[in-house]
């Protein structure tokens with residue numbers, strides 16, 4: 440990152456001054472520490488409980504400020520690039536340490552005041568950064584990982600170059616923008632056929648990947664349609680509590696509200712806890728693996744106002760089940776479904792394998808564009824319905840379909856992208872590992888009268904090679920894997936199948952960059968990367984990437 444390099448130099452010079460200004464305050468140093476920890480402390484220029492002054496020169500992918508003291512890296516929560524701060528050192532490791540912000544000596548021009556809301560609600564680490572700055576940071580983060588992990592040459596496009604302005608998702612999602620922003624650069628020799636069907640010659644050595652400005656929301660608040668609320672016991676009062684985990688810990692902060700979820704879910708969060716307290720539901724204790732109620736999952740259809748509540752329990756038996764259900768139904772008129780999911784494993788994974796319907800329907804429905812989707816408790820469904828339309832519009836456009844293509848949609852969930860593709864392709868084959876999601880996908884195809892989409896349960900890396908062995912090929916492959924990215928076996932199969940185009944939808948830029956390198960080395964051109972802000976105020980970045988086969 441160019442501007443970071445510049446600041447790194449400044450920081451190095453300032454390191455000397457910082458060292459002088461440092462206040463040693465480590466009465467507890469070494470006390471009770473392990474030998475490994477003491478070794479780390481002895482080599483680092485700062486120690487636990489020191490107070491240091493430093494400049495913040497960057498942000499980690501988790502949204503923490505990064506600064507240096509005598510070349511030693513410190514991560515500081517809540518600090519923004521461009522700020523000079525005083526920090527209290529909390530933890531020192533061999534190569535880096537963690538510190539707590541004590542005082543800001545100068546503020547970043549991107550800082551906004553956060554008042555009247557709980558700090559970092561549910562992962563809102565960037566809430567004190569202006570929304571425009573968040574969008575810029577997300578674009579830069581994508582550029583950085585493509586360069587560092589993917590070893591790509593990257594052109595970072597500005598809004599002016601794309602020919603539109605940030606902040607208007609609808610405008611940025613339009614065809615005019617994509618044509619302007621994702622055009623192939625001046626290239627020669629081999630050729631690719633792009634989404635508009637234009638054959639363009641490319642020089643195999645041309646590696647410049649265009650990263651477009653992040654597509655943001657007009658109103659980046661109250662966007663979530665899903666809450667996953669951990670339940671526990673207040674250590675002082677013994678009362679059932681629920682809210683979110685404090686950062687980097689499993690300490691539950693009790694709250695009834697989140698400014699990034701729909702208001703109807705605030706009310707539901709409060710009600711479920713009150714009803715659980717009223718009927719003496721025992722909260723789960725993670726340490727002893729005892730108690731009953733582990734999580735409450737709430738889903739809300741923005742376009743239908745249908746709500747689902749899932750009580751995740753450590754065991755099958757739910758005492759007072761009938762009265763609990765009656766109380767919830769009476770108090771939450773939008774309820775369409777109450778489910779119990781049983782998870783008896785000692786794990787951080789929220790849901791177990793078994794789900795029972797306690798009341799109402801097995802699914803709720805919602806719309807994306809004009810397509811209707813049934814969603815069951817364990818199925819993946821994008822959490823930001825406004826931006827889902829932007830994301831899918833982009834993915835479908837990059838697939839460049841004419842109606843003649845066979846398309847594979849890998850990691851298809853409940854068939855959302857598949858059904859949009861199916862409206863423009865000859866045949867779509869979707870594959871997904873969660874059985875209930877595939878049941879939803881089939882139901883959704885029928886619900887929308889779509890007959891050219893077929894779905895299979897299984898791992899993409901297993902099912903797609905089987906399809907290939909059975910003689911199935913694809914003109915276009917769309918992949919939308921979880922955070923860990925595509926399995927290497929799937930990437931190999933894609934390279935053997937050699938579809939004309941690949942559209943990669945990713946929620947993790949690091950694994951995206953890794954997988955794009957494999958595809959680029961295998962004879963594909965990574966043309967453009969479009970970040971889409973699915974998770975405002977958090978450091979998460981979603982991207983849609985257009986990738987073309989390079990033909991000799």
Ligand SMILES: C[S@@+](CC[C@H](N)C(=O)[O-])C[C@H]1O[C@@H](n2cnc3c(N)ncnc32)[C@H](O)[C@@H]1O
Nearest residue numbers: 819821850851852871872873898899919920921
């Ligand atoms: C990021 S979601 C995308 C779902 C869908 N494309 C959408 O937009 O709603 C990833 C999906 O991959 C599924 N999944 C995870 N590992 C898988 C694998 N190895 N093979 C197939 N599906 C997998 C998950 O269950 C989840 O539904």
